[in-house]
Amino acid sequence: MKTCILAFGIFLISNHVGMAQEISKEVQIKLAVAAAPAELRDEASVYGYDKDGKLGVIKQGKNDLMCLADEPQQKGLNVSCYHKDLEPFMTRGRELKSTGKGFQEIFDIREKEVKDGKLQMPGDPSSLYVFTAQEDAYNKTTGEITKGYLRYVIYIPYATAESTGLPLTPSSPGMPWIMDPGTHRAHIMINPAKD
Numbered sequence: 001m002k003t004c005i006l007a008f009g010i011f012l013i014s015n016h017v018g019m020a021q022e023i024s025k026e027v028q029i030k031l032a033v034a035a036a037p038a039e040l041r042d043e044a045s046v047y048g049y050d051k052d053g054k055l056g057v058i059k060q061g062k063n064d065l066m067c068l069a070d071e072p073q074q075k076g077l078n079v080s081c082y083h084k085d086l087e088p089f090m091t092r093g094r095e096l097k098s099t100g101k102g103f104q105e106i107f108d109i110r111e112k113e114v115k116d117g118k119l120q121m122p123g124d125p126s127s128l129y130v131f132t133a134q135e136d137a138y139n140k141t142t143g144e145i146t147k148g149y150l151r152y153v154i155y156i157p158y159a160t161a162e163s164t165g166l167p168l169t170p171s172s173p174g175m176p177w178i179m180d181p182g183t184h185r186a187h188i189m190i191n192p193a194k195d
Contacts, residue, residue: 022051023140025058028069030143035131035150036081040065044081055094066090077133077148085122086155089184092119107185114157114184121157121184128153128187152190159186 023031028048033041045061048069058069067081068090082090089110096106113119133148159178161168166178166188173193180186 023049023070023072027140027143029059029067031077031138031145032067032069032079033081034145034148035079035129036065036067037129040081045084076135077131077138077145079132080128080130082128083122083126085124085126086128088120089122089155107183111184119184122155125154125156125188128155147195149192149194151192154188154190155186156188157184157186158182159188164188 043062044065046059048058137147138145160181
């Protein structure tokens, strides 16, 4: 009986330690910039997480690209990089999410704030790159990635299918299409075919 209790205790401790694994700043940066075009990676700014899970700038860059490290508690890898002009929009989304608000509520609040002039959206089209990988396709210690998927988004606030000539859904893999047309969050989606 004592052996069972001891084994269970060791299991709980090792499981807790594994869940609390902190990813080094260097690895967070390496993983975050995987979403960026190769020529922009070295000079991109990176937001990452400290040991308490608080988000902050862990690398100050020299170009117009902001990259966001993977959320530590989330399964799999999901990192992104975006043009600095999207920063107010992205920051506001993170603020609202941190208060427990869901997607639709965040969407509605930001839409109203943009229309009321409280939240600034870019005046020109602005890019977002999103890179994802399964849990077993990357190493949290070294930052090595064996397989992932990169998709592209171009924010063009209040654009429509009519103003861009883009369809509302893609008819083939990799075909650009417009999502959330006519809203502050209107954007062109480009999802390359998956292997």
